[in-house]
Amino acid sequence: MNDDDATTLLNRLAERVPVGAAPVEEVIRSGQKARVRHRRTTVLAVAAGVAIVLIGGFAVRQALQPARVTPVAGRPDTGPAAPAGTRLVGIGQAAIAVPEDWGTNQTRCGQPQTNTVVIDQGVVPLCAIMGPQTASDVELQIAPEAPSNFATATPTSIDGVVAMKTPLRCTSEGSFAANPYQLCTESLWVQQERALFTVTSPHASTVRRLLASVRVHKGYVAVPFTYSAGATRDVRSFTEAARAEGLQVQTRLDRTSSSPAGWIVDVDPAVGSMLRPGATVQVTVSSGAGPQSGQGTAPPATTTAAACPLTSNVQRVLVTRTAAAGNGLTFDFPRRVTVRDPAAISQVVSALCAAPPVPRGAVYHCPNDIGPYYRLAAFDGSPKPAWTVDIDATGCRTIGGIGNLGRWTTGRMWHALAAAMGVRPPTYQTLAGHPSR
Amino acid sequence: MKDEADFSAYAGARWPALVRSAALLGCPVAEAEDLAQATLVRCYREWPRVRRARDRDAYVYRILLNCYRDSHRRRWWAEKPAGEVPDRPEPDATDEVDTADAVARALARLSPANREAVVLRYYAQLGEQQIADVLRIAPGTVKSRLSRALAQLSTDADLADLNGGSHP
Numbered sequence: 214m215n216d217d218d219a220t221t222l223l224n225r226l227a228e229r230v231p232v233g234a235a236p237v238e239e240v241i242r243s244g245q246k247a248r249v250r251h252r253r254t255t256v257l258a259v260a261a262g263v264a265i266v267l268i269g270g271f272a273v274r275q276a277l278q279p280a281r282v283t284p285v286a287g288r289p290d291t292g293p294a295a296p297a298g299t300r301l302v303g304i305g306q307a308a309i310a311v312p313e314d315w316g317t318n319q320t321r322c323g324q325p326q327t328n329t330v331v332i333d334q335g336v337v338p339l340c341a342i343m344g345p346q347t348a349s350d351v352e353l354q355i356a357p358e359a360p361s362n363f364a365t366a367t368p369t370s371i372d373g374v375v376a377m378k379t380p381l382r383c384t385s386e387g388s389f390a391a392n393p394y395q396l397c398t399e400s401l402w403v404q405q406e407r408a409l410f411t412v413t414s415p416h417a418s419t420v421r422r423l424l425a426s427v428r429v430h431k432g433y434v435a436v437p438f439t440y441s442a443g444a445t446r447d448v449r450s451f452t453e454a455a456r457a458e459g460l461q462v463q464t465r466l467d468r469t470s471s472s473p474a475g476w477i478v479d480v481d482p483a484v485g486s487m488l489r490p491g492a493t494v495q496v497t498v499s500s501g502a503g504p505q506s507g508q509g510t511a512p513p514a515t516t517t518a519a520a521c522p523l524t525s526n527v528q529r530v531l532v533t534r535t536a537a538a539g540n541g542l543t544f545d546f547p548r549r550v551t552v553r554d555p556a557a558i559s560q561v562v563s564a565l566c567a568a569p570p571v572p573r574g575a576v577y578h579c580p581n582d583i584g585p586y587y588r589l590a591a592f593d594g595s596p597k598p599a600w601t602v603d604i605d606a607t608g609c610r611t612i613g614g615i616g617n618l619g620r621w622t623t624g625r626m627w628h629a630l631a632a633a634m635g636v637r638p639p640t641y642q643t644l645a646g647h648p649s650r
Numbered sequence: 651m652k653d654e655a656d657f658s659a660y661a662g663a664r665w666p667a668l669v670r671s672a673a674l675l676g677c678p679v680a681e682a683e684d685l686a687q688a689t690l691v692r693c694y695r696e697w698p699r700v701r702r703a704r705d706r707d708a709y710v711y712r713i714l715l716n717c718y719r720d721s722h723r724r725r726w727w728a729e730k731p732a733g734e735v736p737d738r739p740e741p742d743a744t745d746e747v748d749t750a751d752a753v754a755r756a757l758a759r760l761s762p763a764n765r766e767a768v769v770l771r772y773y774a775q776l777g778e779q780q781i782a783d784v785l786r787i788a789p790g791t792v793k794s795r796l797s798r799a800l801a802q803l804s805t806d807a808d809l810a811d812l813n814g815g816s817h818p
Contacts, residue, residue: 215800216771219768219771220772223769223772223773224773226674227671227673228670230674232665232666232670233683236665236687237662239687241657241694243691244691244694244695547679547681549680
């Protein structure tokens with residue numbers, strides 16, 4: 214192959230890549246916002262610098278220290294003092310104080326069932342939510358860039374570090390017309406730490422109080438997590454992240470876990486805990502020797518419904534995903550995936566056919582319908598699909614296209630679809646998108 | 651306003667090449683569009699500097715590669731939601747997906763460094779010195795990467811299939 218061959222070949226390949234119209238207007242809008250953010254951040258940084266100089270030389274020395282303290286082996290694993298009755302949960306050096314009696318990841322379909330911190334959430338089964346949100350939650354997410362809902366955010370300073378805060382927003386949730394309720398939310402983004410804190414509660418005062426407790430604790434770092442950043446939940450990613458924060462990692466093998474080899478089973482202290490650099494984090498890692506290794510924990514198979522027009526004898530299944538505008542959702546995989554593995558296609562079809570039908574005339578609410586849904590189109594050699602199925606990932610979580618009746622989605626179905634698409638780990642949270650309110 | 655008009659013209663003209671370069675680097679089509687868009691947003695933010703650049707295309711490709719490397723280091727992609735939720739079947743996109751898959755397969759076996767050199771040389775049509783500037787490596791290293799990459803591509807089975815038009 215010579216230079217001309219390579220040029221011809223790459224151009225031929227490139228021409229096959231479909232390209233739509235250039236989104237120039239969208240680019241300019243985004244660019245204008247980025248310029249404004251940059252200017253605001255610069256102004257605030259200068260203001261913070263002036264304040265530091267006025268405070269005195271000690272403060273200047275503190276401010277000029279590297280963001281991360283040099284690791285000191287053997288120092289006690291105690292975090293910074295939390296306000297009475299609270300515990301600290303953070304990302305990097307930024308942490309929020311939450312009441313001690315709050316749980317962690319006590320959610321259902323992403324909705325808190327009791328007051329809870331949401332951090333490094335793993336598998337979240339999809340299911341219908343038939344009631345309003347009455348509990349509060351604090352969600353921590355890794356956010357390298359400003360989230361999409363920060364267009365109206367205002368700059369602030371926390372312990373001398375620049376941050377952005379969205380205005381408190383309380384909305385009346387209209388899904389329950391007979392019983393409307395209010396839900397308030399506010400977010401704080403500490404760019405230096407890539408930390409996004411979002412508090413949601415029916416009570417505005419709770420939102421304000423909790424978000425006001427965010428501090429930047431210089432000299433401490435949080436036990437990191439990598440899942441929300443889209444990285445796999447493997448020990449290598451975790452170890453890299455922990456070492457970048459100056460933490461040491463000790464690993465222990467778990468030979469009974471059903472997770473694939475190298476995946477994290479447990480972290481102690483828990484992710485988000487604040488430690489001094491140099492402290493040691495114990496990580497329990499799956500050896501991969503447990504049952505169903507590599508497939509996660511598949512729900513048990515159920516009886517296949519009698520009448521199901523879907524055939525698994527197809528060459529490929531094209532899975533496309535669509536999200537509604539303005540949801541700020543993030544996904545870790547492409548919008549379009551082609552599944553060719555006959556076994557994987559068979560698993561998906563089997564799970565779809567086993568999904569329970571929605572009763573005729575059923576009346577139900579569809580809260581939390583935030584848009585993403587999947588279309589499965591099966592091809593058996595003809596350009597026209599042999600069958601097409603639509604799956605609603607949120608809201609009512611129904612399946613359309615299998616005969617005349619709608620069906621409910623099931624955990625088994627989501628698992629089979631995720632595995633077929635090559636989503637590792639096959640989490641339902643991933644398929645529904647990572648919501649950033 | 652003149653800056654904005656200049657930028658609009660430049661972005662419109664370079665959009666297809668940026669998307670396709672990103673696809674050739676290994677991004678699926680949707681991600682390639684996101685990457686090209688992120689690149690142009692950065693260009694817009696720094697447009698006066700981009701305009702003054704001695705070699706504008708090389709400068710922009712450096713931004714593209716930085717975005718690409720950042721995104722793959724973080725393995726994080728922001729979803730760009732659709733403008734509206736379609737409630738009816740969309741046209742079949744299988745052929746597009748197959749093509750994107752083939753492109754990815756064709757270059758996936760190259761090392762990232764060699765793939766970057768190949769895309770910049772044989773698709774973006776940058777010269778060796780420009781590539782050296784973009785990648786911040788010596789021109790001699792560019793030559794050796796291209797040579798190794800071409801040798802490897804010559805024996806790539808997926809490329810041979812696609813080149814022969816036998817791909818479904």
